[in-house]
Amino acid sequence: MLQRLLFLLVVFSSSVFxxxxxxxxxxxxxxxxxxxxxxxxxxAFMKNGQLDTxxxxxxxxxxxxxxxxxxxxxxxxxxxxDSGKISCTFKESQKRIVNHRPVSQSxxxxxxxxxxxxxAVYKIVVSGEEAVAMRPARVLDIQPRDDYRYSRKVWLxxxxxxxxxxxxxxxxxxxxxxVVFTDLSVEPQIPFLAIDNHEGDMDVQHIHxxxxxxxxKIPFQLHNLPVGFNKVFFTRMSMHQSSQPVEHLLLSxxxxxxxxxxxxxxxxxxxxxQNVGSVNSFTRIIADSQVTVLGEVPAKxxxxxxxxxxxx
Numbered sequence: 399m400l401q402r403l404l405f406l407l408v409v410f411s412s413s414v415f416x417x418x419x420x421x422x423x424x425x426x427x428x429x430x431x432x433x434x435x436x437x438x439x440x441x442a443f444m445k446n447g448q449l450d451t452x453x454x455x456x457x458x459x460x461x462x463x464x465x466x467x468x469x470x471x472x473x474x475x476x477x478x479x480d481s482g483k484i485s486c487t488f489k490e491s492q493k494r495i496v497n498h499r500p501v502s503q504s505x506x507x508x509x510x511x512x513x514x515x516x517x518a519v520y521k522i523v524v525s526g527e528e529a530v531a532m533r534p535a536r537v538l539d540i541q542p543r544d545d546y547r548y549s550r551k552v553w554l555x556x557x558x559x560x561x562x563x564x565x566x567x568x569x570x571x572x573x574x575x576x577v578v579f580t581d582l583s584v585e586p587q588i589p590f591l592a593i594d595n596h597e598g599d600m601d602v603q604h605i606h607x608x609x610x611x612x613x614x615k616i617p618f619q620l621h622n623l624p625v626g627f628n629k630v631f632f633t634r635m636s637m638h639q640s641s642q643p644v645e646h647l648l649l650s651x652x653x654x655x656x657x658x659x660x661x662x663x664x665x666x667x668x669x670x671x672q673n674v675g676s677v678n679s680f681t682r683i684i685a686d687s688q689v690t691v692l693g694e695v696p697a698k699x700x701x702x703x704x705x706x707x708x709x710x
Contacts, residue, residue, distance in 0.1 A: 420523070421521075421524055421538055422513060422514065422516065422517055422522055424536060424538060424554055425509070425513050425516070425522060425538065425552075426513045427559045428552070428554055428559050428560065428561060429509050430559075431558060431559040431560050432456070432504055432506070433463060434458055435456070435458060435558065435584055436457055436584065436586065437455070437582060437583065437584045437588075438453070438454060438455035438588060439454055439531075439579045439580070440452070440453060440454070440579065440580045440581050441454045441467075441506070441578065441579050441580070442576075442578050442579075444575065444576040444577075444578075445575045445576075446674070446676065447675075450469065450471075451470050451471065451580075452467045452468060452469050452470060453468040454467055454468075454505070455588055457588040459587075459590070462481055463481065464478065464479065464591065465478070465505055466478050466479075466591060467505055472490070473488065474489035474490055475488050475489060478591060478593060479501055480593075482498065482500055483496055483498045483499065483501075484501055485497070492600050492601060493601045495602075495603050495605065496593075496602065496603070496604050497605045497607075498604060498606045499606075499607035506561055506577055507552070508653055508655070509653075510653075512652075513652075515626075516540075516651075516652045518625065518626055519542060519543055519544070519626030519652075520540050520541065520542055520543065520547075520653070521540075521541045521543060522538060522539070522540050523539050525537045525538070525551075528553060530553045530555075530562035530578065530579065531562055531578075531580055531581055531582055533555050533556075533557070533582065534555075534556045534557075535562050536553070536554045536556055537551060537554075538551065538552040538553075538554055539551055540653075544624065545569055545696065545698070546624035546695065546696065546698070546699045547624070547651060547654045547695055547696070547699065548566050548567060548569075548574065548654065548694070548695065549566075549567045549571075550565065550567070550653065551563075551564070551567075552564050560584075561577075562579050562582065563576070563577065563579065564576070564577045564578075566694070568676075568696070574675070575694075608633040608634070608635050609633070610631040610632060610633055611632050611633060611634055612632070615634070616632050616647060616710075617645065618689070618708060618710060619707070619708050619709075619710060620658075620706060621706035621707070621708065622703050623649075623703060623706070624651075624699060624702070624703075627649045627650065627656065628649065628650060628651070629647065629648070629649060630648040630650050630655075632645070632646070632648075633646045642661065644661045645659070645660040645661075646660075649693075654693060654694060654695050655693055656693035656695060657692055658689065658707070659689070659691075659692075660689055661687065661688050661690070662688070663683055663686050663687055663688045664688065667681060667683075669681045669682055669683060669688075671697055671701060673697065677692060677693065677694055678692065678694075678696065678699070678700050679691065679692030679693075679700055680692075680697075680700040680701040680703075680704040682704050682707075684707065685709065689707050690704075691703045691704040691707075
């Protein structure tokens with residue numbers, strides 16, 4: 399009897415491993431397709447009770463990408479991601495903001511450089527097949543292995559391996575965010591757009607990334623850090639109205655990002671838990687400083703991390 403139970407346990411464990419490995423492999427293929435293909439379509443972003451429909455295009459050539467979003471409704475705006483910068487143009491006010499920093503994350507879905515790292519904190523399996531935008535799709539069910547992060551589903555185009563739909567769910571299973579293509583086409587070539595920052599009466603503002611500093615310079619310790627969240631970068635920025643620089647540490651588990659801000663204490667700062675849509679934040683006072691932890695993660699996550707912060 400014991401031998402039979404052990405045999406069934408081995409068979410079941412092998413089956414589960416194969417299922418999860420298959421889910422990771424489809425996610426790997428999707429990541430490559432998103433970077434290498436030329437594609438365009440209409441995409442709807444639903445978040446915080448608001449719907450935003452935009453034209454989307456992705457151009458790729460010799461390993462270089464350009465991604466573009468163009469709004470279909472007011473306020474009219476265009477967002478372009480190039481290697482090294484993101485520019486946002488507001489058509490009605492004739493303003494453009496150019497953020498000079500390398501960004502590899504797509505507008506459609508955040509993915510880590512190493513997909514395999516997700517396996518430690520997410521269970522990823524193929525849960526079925528459905529149609530999105532009249533295209534057959536595999537459904538990838540992405541479940542966290544703890545309740546410090548949100549679950550997701552990705553509808554993956556069976557032919558082109560591109561994401562057709564993404565949903566993010568809260569701990570009760572309610573939809574927090576949805577991104578869905580209503581039409582999508584893959585093209586042999588999509589031309590790169592040249593951005594002229596000197597055109598007409600356009601008011602152009604350039605934002606240059608603050609140089610990332612060594613993690614050794616972080617002035618605090620994280621005693622409560624959920625498994626899988628790793629440090630991405632740390633910056634220190636001087637502010638005109640403050641004698642103390644604002645320090646920012648970014649954490650990520652591959653899907654979810656969390657920011658920790660250390661700033662000078664202000665009288666009007668609200669402490670405790672705050673919520674805006676899918677973003678939760680927790681602020682507490684430590685000595686003469688205020689620490690804020692925020693991200694698109696459950697409320698318990700930001701509070702847990704914040705309560706475990708101590709100064710060096």
